[in-house]
Amino acid sequence: MMRFEKTFAVIATAVSVVASLRLVADFLGPSSAVLAGVGTAGLVAIASGAGLWLVGQRFIDRYAHFIELRQEYFESRGKRQKSEAVQSFQMDLDVFNTEVVPSFRDAGVERTKARMLELIDHLNLTPRDADAEREFVNRTAADESLSRGERVELIVRGVAKTADELEPATIREPPSS
Amino acid sequence: MWAPFCPSMPRLPVAPPKPPFKPSLQLRYAPVFDFPAPRAFLWLPAIIAVTVFALLWGSGAGNARVEGAPIQPSPYGTGKAIKSGNGQEKDEFNSGLRVSPYALSILIGVLTIGLQVLLKLMSRQPPANKSHGLIREDLVWWLDWVIAAVVAFMVLALNRADDHEVMTTEQVLTLVFVFISGLTGIPTMVRNFGYDTAHDPPALRTGRGIVLPNLAGAVILLATVVAGAQLAG
Numbered sequence: 001m002m003r004f005e006k007t008f009a010v011i012a013t014a015v016s017v018v019a020s021l022r023l024v025a026d027f028l029g030p031s032s033a034v035l036a037g038v039g040t041a042g043l044v045a046i047a048s049g050a051g052l053w054l055v056g057q058r059f060i061d062r063y064a065h066f067i068e069l070r071q072e073y074f075e076s077r078g079k080r081q082k083s084e085a086v087q088s089f090q091m092d093l094d095v096f097n098t099e100v101v102p103s104f105r106d107a108g109v110e111r112t113k114a115r116m117l118e119l120i121d122h123l124n125l126t127p128r129d130a131d132a133e134r135e136f137v138n139r140t141a142a143d144e145s146l147s148r149g150e151r152v153e154l155i156v157r158g159v160a161k162t163a164d165e166l167e168p169a170t171i172r173e174p175p176s177s
Numbered sequence: 178m179w180a181p182f183c184p185s186m187p188r189l190p191v192a193p194p195k196p197p198f199k200p201s202l203q204l205r206y207a208p209v210f211d212f213p214a215p216r217a218f219l220w221l222p223a224i225i226a227v228t229v230f231a232l233l234w235g236s237g238a239g240n241a242r243v244e245g246a247p248i249q250p251s252p253y254g255t256g257k258a259i260k261s262g263n264g265q266e267k268d269e270f271n272s273g274l275r276v277s278p279y280a281l282s283i284l285i286g287v288l289t290i291g292l293q294v295l296l297k298l299m300s301r302q303p304p305a306n307k308s309h310g311l312i313r314e315d316l317v318w319w320l321d322w323v324i325a326a327v328v329a330f331m332v333l334a335l336n337r338a339d340d341h342e343v344m345t346t347e348q349v350l351t352l353v354f355v356f357i358s359g360l361t362g363i364p365t366m367v368r369n370f371g372y373d374t375a376h377d378p379p380a381l382r383t384g385r386g387i388v389l390p391n392l393a394g395a396v397i398l399l400a401t402v403v404a405g406a407q408l409a410g
Contacts, residue, residue, distance in 0.1 A: 006369045012362025017393050019355045020400035026348060027403045028278065036279050036399060043283065044395045047290070048388045051316040058309065097376040099312055106383050 056103035063100045064119050067160065071123050096160070104156045105149050112152045113141040116159050133159060282402035286395060289325050290318045313380075316387050319363060319394025326394075326401035327356055333405040344404065352404050359397045363390050 025033035104112045120133045140146075140154050294315065301310035330352065371386030372379035381387060 002369075005365060009362050009365035009369055012358040013366045013393055014362075016355045016359035016362055017396050019351050019358070020396045023348060023351055023355070023400040024396075024403050027406075032279075036282075036403075037396065039279070040282075040395045040399050041392055043286075044392050045388065047318075048316060048391050051294075051311075052313070052383060052387065054309075055311050055313055055316065058311070094378055098378055098380045101376075102313060102373070102380045102383065 052106055055099075056106050059095075059099045059103040060107065060115065063096075063104075063156070063160070064115070067119060068123065071125075101153050101156055105152050107152075109141050109148050109151050112155055113137055116155055119159065278403040278406035279399070281406060282399045285325055285329070285402060286318075286322055286398055289321045293318075293321060313387065317381070317390070319390040322391075322394035322398040323356075323359055323363065326398040327360070330356075330401045330405055348404065352401065355397055355400060359393065363393050366390070 021033060021037055024036055028036060104115075107115070116137045117134060120130055120137070123130070125133065136158055137155055140151055140158065143151060146154065294311070297311060297315055298309050303310040334349075367386060367390050371382055371390065373382055
């Protein structure tokens with residue numbers, strides 16, 4: 001049943017798009033229809049890309065912000081002070097899965113790696129921890145046995161885990177590889 | 178509030194105002210569009226500019242002719258001279274501001290998503306220190322385009338129901354078929370292929386969940402507007 005549904009979905013969508021293009025060709029002529037089709041595809045791709053970039057940029061910034069604030073929180077725990085920053089900033093697991101990880105996936109492995117290395121430099125980690133993080137990021141980014149999406153996801157989750165040792169933890173385990 | 182009526186009532190301690198929260202990474206990871214939601218009105222001129230451009234692009238401005246010169250056939254129909262109210266001759270099809278079908282579909286598509294995104298920017302409370310509250314789901318535009326296409330075509334078809342010569346039966350049936358297959362196929366495709374189900378909740382995929390359905394919706398809108406333009410004469 002599920003297979004039938006998938007097949008039906010693909011065929012119905014393809015047929016509707018082809019029939020639409022045929023109608024356009026009927027009304028505008030073949031050459032205009034080709035131009036209109038290419039123009040529409042270009043406009044949609046540009047608009048969708050711009051939207052994805054805008055939204056992705058926001059969540060990548062938010063992720064970096066989140067990591068930094070959690071670091072502040074862990075530093076302040078020793079002083080028995082709760083950082084206002086952590087109270088005012090929350091990132092739940094749903095947002096992490098549905099927005100942050102896909103945004104980094106859209107950005108690609110190299111940009112994710114560069115962003116993470118930059119973030120690790122900025123965090124107030126001990127040299128040993130920072131080196132371990134950098135090594136983790138570089139090793140994961142270069143791991144050819146994983147797909148590009150898996151590499152990105154592992155890096156994002158792994159670096160988040162660095163600052164996610166205690167409550168109020170919301171980002172959980174990295175995926176088992 | 179009670180103080181004027183109960184002067185002896187002890188005043189509750191008032192918490193000092195909290196200093197504004199300024200994350201140290203604000204400059205380093207500055208958002209790209211750093212403006213608060215109400216200033217999203219800044220997008221309005223851009224939307225109006227695109228609208229005007231689309232109107233002028235397909236308008237009859239290029240078809241202006243010298244008075245007395247022979248009337249050229251219009252690309253939108255058979256240009257024939259008609260008498261206007263003051264007795265002057267003018268071209269029936271080139272006399273007013275006309276929009277080409279393609280410009281009209283761009284106009285409808287851009288206005289639909291432009292206004293939708295603008296209203297979301299204005300109405301949604303962004304998270305702390307963020308300039309907007311848009312999420313990936315807001316980039317799913319095919320829904321709006323397909324709905325706009327179906328409604329626009331139904332209105333135009335009802336409006337011109339008495340004219341049997343503007344579209345052939347085959348074209349009408351093709352368009353109805355496009356609607357039926359599009360309205361059933363695209364949602365089913367997005368549900369089955371558009372989400373990454375490795376996590377809970379599933380994440381919307383970029384290609385199969387956003388860009389491809391948007392493309393299909395835009396093509397359906399294009400066909401509908403072209404057919405609608407034909408219907409409207």
